Amino acid sequence: MTEITNYITNDFKAIDSQESIAVVQEFFDELTFSHFPVVEEEIYIGSIASDDIETFDGSKKVIDYRYSLERFFARTTMVWLDVLEVFAKNNTNLIPVLDEKNKYVGYYEIADIMKFFNETPFLHDTGRIIVIKKRVLDYSMSEITQIVESNNGKILGLFVSEIDTENIQVTIKISLGAINEIIQSFRRYNYEIISEHFEDNYINTLKDRSDYLDKYLNI
Helix, strand or coil: CHHHHHCCCCCCCCCEECCCCHHHHHHHHHCCEEEEEECCCEEEEEEEEEEHHHCCCCCCCCHHHHHHHHHCCECCCCCCCCCCCCHHHHHCCEEEEEECCCCCEEEEEHHHHHHEEEHHHHHCCCCCCEEEEEEECCCCCHHHHHHHHHHCCEEEEEEEEECCCEEEEEEEEEECHHHHHHHHHHCCCCCECCCCCHHCCCCCCCCHHHHHHHHHHHH
């Protein structure tokens, strides 16, 4: 699989802090970036937002609005999930990238990171998705893994997709294994199945029909 750092790009140079606001406004007019990195003597000092730049005085310089710069960034050592978290927390489609010495090396675009995500086994490989729910105090990742693997399933990936003070929701992608047996095992361990499954619905339909026949025969 491709290393995430291969997606670092320098298609556009970082904005110099001495650049005029008018030039930067034209830059954002032509592109769809929500933010773009600003450097001062090649040192990253923050990102300027496209929404902010519209309100600035075109005759001034970027450095005059230093107070408005947002200082989020990613490290070259970050794994892709951490990078994705930076995107989500800062509501941006571009993240500056710094090395371990705080030197600006380029930027990530959200479209490239999503492409990287799509190439992971979790999305790329064939499998089945199960979404389960349980009380926060009662759930266990090791228990989830044991339930899947004891039914000859292999986990391609799992993550916490929702959580509150009482309950946690976990999304699991599974290859191999009998999906219905895995579902029934989760139920035996008091996990609620949030996702819908054909096999599961089929079993429920048969049960409903059986209950109906029992009632009919007992009339």
